[in-house]
Amino acid sequence: MSELEAAVEREIPGVIADLERLVAIPSVSADPAHDADVQRCAEEVAALLQAAGCPEVEIVSEGGKPAVIGRCPAPEGTPTVCLYAHYDVQPTGGEQGWQTAPFTATERDGRLYGRGAADDKGGLAVHLATLRAFGGKPPVGITFFIEGEEEVGSPSLGTILARHADKLACDLFVITDSSNWEVGVPAFTTSLRGLAECYVTVQTLGDPVHSGQFGGVAPDALTALCKLLGTLHDDRGDVAVAGLHRGTGPELDYTEERFGAESGVLEGVGLIGTGSISERLWYAPSVSVVGLDARPVEQASNTLYPSARAKVSLRVAPGGDGAAEQAALAEHLRTHAPWGVQVSVTEGESGPPARLSLDGALAEAAKAAFTEAFGVEPVPMGMGGSIPMAQEFADAVPGATVLVTAVCDPGSQIHGFNESLDLGDFAKACKAEALLLRKLAGA
Template sequence: MTPEQIENAVSAQMPQAVEELKRLVAIPSVAFPGHPEEPVRAAAAMVEELLRGAGLPEVRQIPVEGSFPAVYGESPAPDGAPTVLLYAHYDVQPAGDPALWRTPPFEPTLIDGELYGRGAADDKSGVLTHILALRSFQGAFPVGIKVVVEGQEEYAGERLEAYVEKNPDLFRADAIVVADTGNPSVGDAAVTTSLRGLAAFTVEVRSLSESVHSGSFGGPAPDALAALIRMLASLHDEHGDIRVPGLPRGVFLGEGPSDEEFRAVAGVLDGVALTGSGSLADRLWASYAITITGLDVPTVKGAINAVQSVARARVTVRVPPAGDPGVAAKDVVEHLRQAAPWGVRVEVTDQVLGSGYLADTGGRARAALNRAMERAFGKAPRDIGAGGSIPLVATLIRQFPAAEILLYGAEDDGAAIHAPNERLVVDELQRAATAEALFLLDYGTL
C-alpha cells in the first residue's frame, strides 16, 4: 500500500468507527470494586468482535488472575519483518457525580465534532485507533501484529503485569505502541517520553469507639476528622511544595506548557494561584505530587452534630520515572503517622503501586513514527512528559529491554479524562489512527 491509500482507507472508515466508538462508550465498563461486572465483560466481548473484524487471524480473551480478561490478537510477521505490539484498555474511570456532566456519561453524544462520554478518550479512543489502523491493511499487514487490550488498567495495579511476566513470549515484540496518551492540544503532535509512576493507599484515622454528641463531648473528645485534616494538611507547605522528606523536586529536559495554557486547560479560577515551585514541566512530569482523591466523612447534607470517631482518605502519590513507588508510599505513610495528633490510631490499607518510565528516543521505530506523525499531523512530533501512570509500561521495559516503546494517542489535555464531561475530538482520532497505520507501513519497509 502507499501512504495515500492508507490515508484514504482511514478516512473512509471514520463514520463506521465513530458509531463503534459510541457503542463502546455506552458500555459502563467500570472495573472498580462495587461496580457491576457484566458491563466490563460486555466491553471485552465487543473489543474481541472489533479485533476479529480488523483482519487478525487469531483473537481470544485471556484470563488475568484477580482481574477482568484481556483481549489478545495476533498475526504472524512476514519474513524478515519486525513485530509490533499494540496496547490499549477498555475499562474506564467511574463517572462520578452525574450532576456535573452536561450530557449523560454513558450516553455518548456527538457535538460539533466532539464525542462526549466516559471513556471516549481514555482509553476507548486507543482501542479504535488500533482498529482503524489495522483495518486499513485488509489483513495484509506489513509487520507482525500483536494486540493486547486490558480490562482493569484504571484500578487494579499490577495484575496484567504479572501475566506478562509469566507469559513473555505472548507479548514479545520489536516495538510496542501504547495508545493511552495524547497531545498537549488538538493537532499539536507529540510523543510521550516520560511517565510518572503511582503509589496510592487509603489512610484511616480512629479516635473513639463510636461518634458522640458534639454538645456533650465536643472539646475534650478527639475528633478523627479534625485529626485527619491536620495530617493531610501537613503534606504540603504554604506554597504547595511537598514537605515529605525523601521526595525531592526533579527536572524535565524539555518544553512544558506556559502558565496561561495550563490555567486554561485545567480550569484554574481567576485569582487562584498555581501551587508549587519550579517550571511547570518539572512539576508535571519530573517531580512527586500528592493528591487527596477521596474522603470518607459525613456529608454536609444531613450532617448531625457529632464528634467523628473515624475518617478515611484516599491518597495518591505521582512518582517521577527514576523514583521507587514503594519507597515513596512508605515515606508518605511515615510522614502521616508522625503528623497524627493526640495519639489517634492510623491504619493504611488498599495500597496500589505502579512504576514510571523514561524513553530512549533514538531508535528505528521512533524515527518511523516521527515520519508518520509528521505526515498525519502536518508537523513533526515533539517530546513531552505525562503526569499519569501506565503500570504495564515498566513491566514491558523489564521483560523486553531491546524493544522500543512508543506512547501517543488521540487524547489531548482538554479531553477531561478522569473528570466530568470527558470528550474526544473525532478529527484527532483520525489523525492518530492515520499516523499509526503509516508507522506500521514505514516500519515494515525499512
C-alpha cells in the same frame, strides 16, 4: 492523499460507529457492580478484532479483569508491533456534571463526547482502523493487547506478561493512552510519573459523643484527620513528605495562563509548588487527597464522631522508587497525626514511573509517520499521569522500543465530566499509525 491514507479515511465512519457502541458499555473496572459490563466489553473487543481479520484472538484472565490478545503473524523479515489500549473506564462522577449522558456517545462541534471516548476506547479504535485499512493483512506482525484494568492500576498485568510472554514478544510497543501537546500537534511521551496509594484512618473515640458535653476537650476524628492531611504540603504547596525523589528533564513553554485555562483553576486561586509548570507536572512528586469518608453533611448532628478515613494519592517522579516512596508516605501519615490519635495506614495499588527513549530506527520511523499524518513534528514531552505498563513492557521485553502516543488532547477532560475526543485528531492518529506500520515494513 496516499492510497493508504485514503483507505484509512474510508474506514473512519465505521470505526467511529463501533467506538460509539463501545462507549455505550459501562465498563467501569473499579466497580464490582459493572463486572458483567467489563466482561461484555472484552467480548465485544474480541469480536471486533476477529471481524476485522485478526486470525488469532483470545480473552485471558490471570486473577484480574479480562484482557484481549490478538495476533497477526509477521510476514518474513518484518518486525512485530504490539498495539496497546485499554477498554475499561473511570466512573462517571455522577451524571449531574455531564451535558449529555456519559454512556451515550454524542457528537458536538467536531468532538465525540462520552466516558471512554478518548480514554481509552478511542485509542482502541485507532488500532482497529489500522487493521481495517490493511484489510486485515498488515505488512508487519501485529499483536493487539487490549487491557481491562488499567484504570485500577493493572494489578494482574505482571502475571499476564509472565504467562503470555511468547504472545506479547515484539520489537515495538505502541501505547495509545497519553495526551497530545494540543489539538493538531501530536506528542510522544518521554517520561511518566508513577502512582502509589495509601488509605489512612484516624480514630479518637470509642463511640460518637455529644459535641457540647465533650467538645473542646475530646478531639473529633475529622478535625484530627484534616490536621494530619495538612502536613503533606509546606506553605508553598511543595510536598513535605521526606524521602521523595524530584528529578529534572526537558522543558516546554507551558505557561501559567495555559495551565489555568486547561485545568479550570478558578480565578484568584493560586497555583501550588515551586519551579516551572512543566517541572512541577512532569518531574516532581505530587500528593493529593482524592477521597474522604466521614459523616455526610446532610446526616450530621452536633456530635463528635470517632473515626474518619481518607485516600491519599502520590505521583512518583521519574527516577523515583515507587515502593520506597509509598512506604515513605505511609510512614509520614503514621507519625504526623496530632494529639496522639490512633492512626492506621493501608498501602493500596502502586505503579512505577518511566523514562522512555526516542532513539533508534523504530522511533525515527514513528516520528516520520506522525509528521506526515499531522503535518507537524511530534513534540517530545513528559506526562504527569501514570501508565504503569510503559515501564513494565520495557522490563518484560528488553530491547523493545516503547512508544507512547495519544488521541487525547488537553481539552479531552479525561477522568472528568464531559470527556471528549477531537475527531480531526482521531483521524490523523489513525493515519499516523497505519503509515508507521508501512514504514516499518519498508525498513
